[in-house]
Amino acid sequence: MRGFRQALTAASSVLAEESHAFVFCHWASWPDFHDAMAPHMGMKGALIWWKNRGGTGDCEGSFAPDYEVVLHSAGSKRRPLLGKRHGAVLPGFPPVAPKKRTHPTEKPVELMAFLVARGCPEGGLVLDPFAGSGATLLAAQQLGRRAVGVELEERYCEAAAVRLDAARGETLARRAV
Numbered sequence: 001m002r003g004f005r006q007a008l009t010a011a012s013s014v015l016a017e018e019s020h021a022f023v024f025c026h027w028a029s030w031p032d033f034h035d036a037m038a039p040h041m042g043m044k045g046a047l048i049w050w051k052n053r054g055g056t057g058d059c060e061g062s063f064a065p066d067y068e069v070v071l072h073s074a075g076s077k078r079r080p081l082l083g084k085r086h087g088a089v090l091p092g093f094p095p096v097a098p099k100k101r102t103h104p105t106e107k108p109v110e111l112m113a114f115l116v117a118r119g120c121p122e123g124g125l126v127l128d129p130f131a132g133s134g135a136t137l138l139a140a141q142q143l144g145r146r147a148v149g150v151e152l153e154e155r156y157c158e159a160a161a162v163r164l165d166a167a168r169g170e171t172l173a174r175r176a177v
């Protein structure tokens with residue numbers, strides 16, 4: 001949480017006042033993420049990424065953890081979301097299969113593209129301060145947005161750079177925008 005708070009403090013002075021932000025979190029930690037974000041940006045609500053498949057944990061005593069919470073905020077200068085209005089539950093974006101992942105919490109590029117397409121206009125700039133495998137950066141590249149990624153671990157920086165180079169020139173079919 002400390003790194004997240006530091007990133008918010010550093011980013012909030014350079015983020016456009018009308019930026020949208022999406023933060024993925026576990027159900028147990030979303031209140032902490034919410035409280036860290038709220039002083040910097042106007043909270044708009046929470047989305048549910050419904051993964052349509054279970055997970056591990058207490059298989060007998062708990063419901064299957066088949067979703068992630070995505071907190072959504074927008075800046076003080078309100079910019080409407082782009083595209084058609086969509087419900088807050090996001091189905092149809094299956095998780096990346098373990099064998100295909102380069103990062104343990106890698107997000108599907110299509111899911112990140114869905115969010116980028118709604119939150120950032122064409123030619124706009126996307127920031128992912130915890131870039132991991134570069135899924136958000138790849139989505140931005142394929143949708144014609146510029147992107148800046150920050151990642152602590154060199155191996156993930158390398159993997160993201162290779163991925164972005166390999167996909168240069170590709171465009172992603174825009175989904176449900």
Ligand SMILES: C[S@@+](CC[C@H](N)C(=O)[O-])C[C@H]1O[C@@H](n2cnc3c(N)ncnc32)[C@H](O)[C@@H]1O
Nearest residue numbers: 003103105106107130131132133134135151152
């Ligand atoms: C949840 S993962 C992001 C996964 C990414 N969304 C993807 O699809 O691959 C968070 C990443 O943040 C990185 N990280 C953690 N602390 C950081 C920091 N202080 N600065 C930059 N990156 C950091 C971790 O190394 C990790 O790769």
